[in-house]
Amino acid sequence: MKHCLFYHNLVVVIITIASIIAGICFWVVIGEDLGWKIMLAFSSGGISFFYFFQKQKLEETRLMKELITDFNSRYDSLNETLNDILRKGDEDHPVELDQNDRTSAQR
16 A cells, blocks of 8 residues: 555645635534534544655665665675686686685675
8 A cells, every 4th residue: 555655655745735715614514613613623633644655765775775775885895806706716617715705606
């Protein structure tokens, strides 16, 4: 459900606007005494839903950025070692990896 809402941002906006319109309709139908309280409840509920949804999406995006940055830094630190292992042998003359190379490749 969450991923569906992330994919269809328009649905979240429509739900928010619909809750605000429903609150205004209750205000008009019920009258001045109780209507403004219901309108305020519907409006704040819709706005809260929209805020929560956007905050959740932002946090997941931030997490993905941190993970990708971490993975890239790990690869950058291993890149030269892996290239050295690759250069040790070629297709015609394969080379057996020593313990140090195996340890580097398993990080």
